[in-house]
Amino acid sequence: MATAAAAPTELARTSSLASRVLKAIPGSDRSAALTAVFEHLQAAKDQILEANRKDLEAAEEQAKAGKLSLSLIKRLDLWKPGKWEDMVQGILDVRDLEDPVGKITLATKLDQNLDLYRLTSPIGVLLVIFEARPEVIANITALALKSGNAVILKGGKESTHSFAAIANVISTALSTTSIPPGSVQLVLSREDVKALLDQDQYIDLVIPRGGNELVRYIKDHTKIPVMGHADGLCTIYVHADADDAKAVKVVLDAKTDYPAACNAVETLLVHQSISSTILPKIAATLLAAGVSLRCDTTSKTALEASSLPPSSKAIIQDATAADYDTEFLELTLAVKVVSSVEEAVEHINIHGSGHTDTIIAEDKEVAEKFMAGVDSAGVFWNASTRFADGFRYGFGTEVGISTNKIHARGPVGLEGLMIYKYQLRGNGQGAGEYGSGKKPFLHQKIEY
Amino acid sequence: MATAAAAPTELARTSSLASRVLKAIPGSDRSAALTAVFEHLQAAKDQILEANRKDLEAAEEQAKAGKLSLSLIKRLDLWKPGKWEDMVQGILDVRDLEDPVGKITLATKLDQNLDLYRLTSPIGVLLVIFEARPEVIANITALALKSGNAVILKGGKESTHSFAAIANVISTALSTTSIPPGSVQLVLSREDVKALLDQDQYIDLVIPRGGNELVRYIKDHTKIPVMGHADGLCTIYVHADADDAKAVKVVLDAKTDYPAACNAVETLLVHQSISSTILPKIAATLLAAGVSLRCDTTSKTALEASSLPPSSKAIIQDATAADYDTEFLELTLAVKVVSSVEEAVEHINIHGSGHTDTIIAEDKEVAEKFMAGVDSAGVFWNASTRFADGFRYGFGTEVGISTNKIHARGPVGLEGLMIYKYQLRGNGQGAGEYGSGKKPFLHQKIEY
The missing domain is CATH 3.40.309.10 (Aldehyde Dehydrogenase; Chain A, domain 2)
Structure with a gap:
C-alpha cells in the first residue's frame, strides 16, 4: 500500500527535478530532441503498429460484448491511412514553431544600471490526462518539450499497448539527447492518476483532454490548477x-x-x-x-x-x-x-x-x-x-480549449504553456536608496 | 441558518450579474466613477476618520489586554499624517493609468473577411481578502473598477467601522455613476467568507493579501483559483x-x-x-x-x-x-x-x-x-x-505578489486582473469550407 502511494510521489518529484533542468536547456536542444523523437518513432513504426494491433483486437472483443463503441475503436486505430504520417509530421510541425521560451515581454529601466526584464518561461510540470487516441502522446510530448515543460502523461486504458510502445521509443530517443530522462513520463493505472492529483507540490498544471465527466472528476479531486473545459455549450x-x-x-x-x-x-x-x-x-x-x-x-x-x-x-x-x-x-x-x-x-x-x-x-x-x-x-x-x-x-496546434477565466482562454497553443519570470540586472543597488526624498525611479521603457 | 448560507450566494450572484454589465462599460465611465469615489471620500473625510477612531479605541483596549500588537494599531490608523492623502491620491493614480480593457494582443486574417482578434477583458468577479489596513479598500476598489472587474471585499475585523464607513461612501459615489451597484460589495463576517469560498460558480479569482496562515486557509478551502503567495523565503x-x-x-x-x-x-x-x-x-x-x-x-x-x-x-x-x-x-x-x-x-x-x-x-x-x-x-x-x-x-500599484506558476507571477498590477477573449469577424463562413483539398487558411498577421 505504501509503495502504491509512494510511486506517484516519486514520479512527480522526478518530473519536478527534470523540469528544472529542462527549463534552462536552449531551444535548439529542445528542437533537436524532437527530431530524435521523430526519427526513433519512424524507425519503430512496425513495432508500435503491432502494439496498436493488440489494443485494437482487445477493443474489438469489448465492442462485440457491447462494452465499447465503434467510434472509440476508430479513434484507437493507428493503421488508418495517413494517421501515422500525421502523427509523426505533427512532431516536426511543433518543432518548427517559434521557440516560446525566453521571449522578452516587458523591459524597463528602473535606474541607471538597474534594468528589469520580463521573460517567458516554462510553467514546470504538466499532467496531461487524455482518452483513447494514441497519437496524442506524440503530440503532447512535442508541445511539452517545445515549451520546456516536463510532462506526465496518462492515456485511456484501451490504448495501453500503443502508449507503452510509443513511450518506450520516446524514452530511448530522449536518452540520446540533452533532455533529462524524467521529462516525459507515462502513467498507466487510474489509481496513479488519483495519487498524482494530490501532488500539488510538484505538479503545476493539469490538462484533461476528454469528456465532461473526466474533466469534472479532475476538477473535484485536485488543488492543482486545471486548464480545460467541461462543457462546450x-x-x-x-x-x-x-x-x-x-x-x-x-x-x-x-x-x-x-x-x-x-x-x-x-x-x-x-x-x-x-x-x-x-x-x-x-x-x-x-x-x-x-x-x-x-x-x-x-x-x-x-x-x-x-x-x-x-x-x-x-x-x-x-x-x-x-x-x-x-x-x-x-x-x-x-x-x-x-x-x-x-x-x-x-x-x-x-x-x-x-x-x-x-x-x-x-x-x-x-x-x-x-x-x-x-x-x-x-x-x-x-x-x-x-x-x-x-x-x-493559426497556432499550429493546441493543447486543448480552455473556458477558464484566468491564464489562458479559448484554444490554447504553446503560449498557454508558458508563464514568465522577472530578471533585475543591477549594480549593487538597495531598495532603501529610492523613494520620497531619495533617488527617484526612472521607469523608462527599454526598446527590445 | 439557511439565511446565513443563502446571503453570500446571493451576494456572489449579484456580483456576477454586475460584472457582466461592468465588462461592457467604457473606460471613460470607469475612470469617471473613480473620480466620483475620490470626491465622495474627500467630502466624507471627517465621518470616516470618526469611524476609524472607534476602531482605534477598540484596538487600544485590546492591545492593553495584550490581545493585539501595537504594529497592528499602527496599520489601522488613518489619522497618521499623510495616510488619508495617500489613500485618496492612490485612487486618482490608478484612474490615470492606461485602460487595460480591450487591448488587442493578437490579430490574424484567417481568410478574406474572416479576421480573428484577441482582446484583453476583465476576469469577472474578484474576492479580495485582506487584513487590518483600512486604506486597502480604496486601493482595491480603484484597481477593480479600472480593470472592469466586480469585487467582493473582506477586511480584518479590527477595521470594521472604518471599512463600513468607506464602503458606504463608495456605494453612494457609485450610485451617481453608470457602474452597477453590485460592482463593489463589502463582507464583514468571517462566516460569510467561508461561504463565499464555495461560490466557484460566481467568483473567478480569490486574492488573499495577508499572512501565511490566511493564504493557506484560503487555498485549502476553495476550488476558485487563488492568486498570491503564502511564503516569501x-x-x-x-x-x-x-x-x-x-x-x-x-x-x-x-x-x-x-x-x-x-x-x-x-x-x-x-x-x-x-x-x-x-x-x-x-x-x-x-x-x-x-x-x-x-x-x-x-x-x-x-x-x-x-x-x-x-x-x-x-x-x-x-x-x-x-x-x-x-x-x-x-x-x-x-x-x-x-x-x-x-x-x-x-x-x-x-x-x-x-x-x-x-x-x-x-x-x-x-x-x-x-x-x-x-x-x-x-x-x-x-x-x-x-x-x-x-x-x-513601474506598475503604478499592485494587487499583490504571486508565486503561482500560472496566470501572473511576481508583483501583479492591473494586467494580472485581465484575461482575454477572441473575436472572430466573418462574412458567413463555415469551418467545413476549409482544410485539405478545400480552401486554405491565410493566417496573415493583421497590423494593429
Missing part, C-alpha cells in the same frame, strides 16, 4: 437583420460539420421578427441534414405555420427546460425565440458554457453589443462556432 | 567573484530595509572561497545592524576564525535544518556555505518559495546560469530582493 443567435443565406450556412456548418466536437452549436436563438421568415429556412436545411429540432412554443408555432412540408413539421419536438443546458454532441439542436439581442446575451451568459458563441447580424452596432456582452472565450460575428480551434486560429 | 547567494561592497550593501538592504516584508532576504548563501573574506564583512555589517545570524558549521567556523571582535563572535548562533525553511520576518538570517553556483541554485529551488532570489557576482555567465536555473518569480543580479514590488517595477 455553444449558441448561435440570429438577429432580426440577419442575412438569411449566412444564417443558414453558418448554423448548418456549426451543427453538422462535426456534431461531437465541443465547438459544435447546441442552441439556436432567433429574434422573434424572423421566426416566420429566416427560421423556417434554417429549419428546413437542418431537418434535411437529419438534425432533430427541440423548439420552444413560439418557435414551434412559427414553424408549424410556415411552408415546411407536413412531414417536417411532424418531427419537430418540444424543448424541455433542460435542453437549453444540454451539450447534445449529436444531431440535436435546441431552438428558442428571443425578443432582443440583450435577451440573447443574457440567455447565453446564463445557459452557455463560456466556450464560443456567434451572432448572425448585419448591423455592426448590434454585433459589437453581442461581442462585448457575451462573456465567452470566443465571440463570433457571422462565422461558425467550429472555427474555435488552435489550428484554425 | 528570499535568498541571496554571494558568488566567489562577488564585489564585496555590492555584497555588503545588497544583503544589508535586503535584510534590514523592512524585515517584515515578503521580499526581505531570509537566507544567505556564500561561496566557500569567500567565507573568510567577504562573509566576515557582511556579517560585521549585519551584526552592527542588530541582525541575528544562524550559521551552518562551515560559515560559523569561518566567522570564528575571522577578525570579527569576540563580542560579535559570541552572538553567532548555530542554524538548525528548519532555519533554511523559515521566513523569519524579523532581523534574523540563516547563513550557509555552498561550493558552487549549482549548489546555490539547487538549495534555492528546494528551500525557497519561488518569490525572489538574488546572486551577487561579477561574472555574467555565472549570473545568467543562476537566473536561468532558479525557478522563482524574480531572479536578480546584484540588486536587493526588496525591489520585488509593483510600484518599484
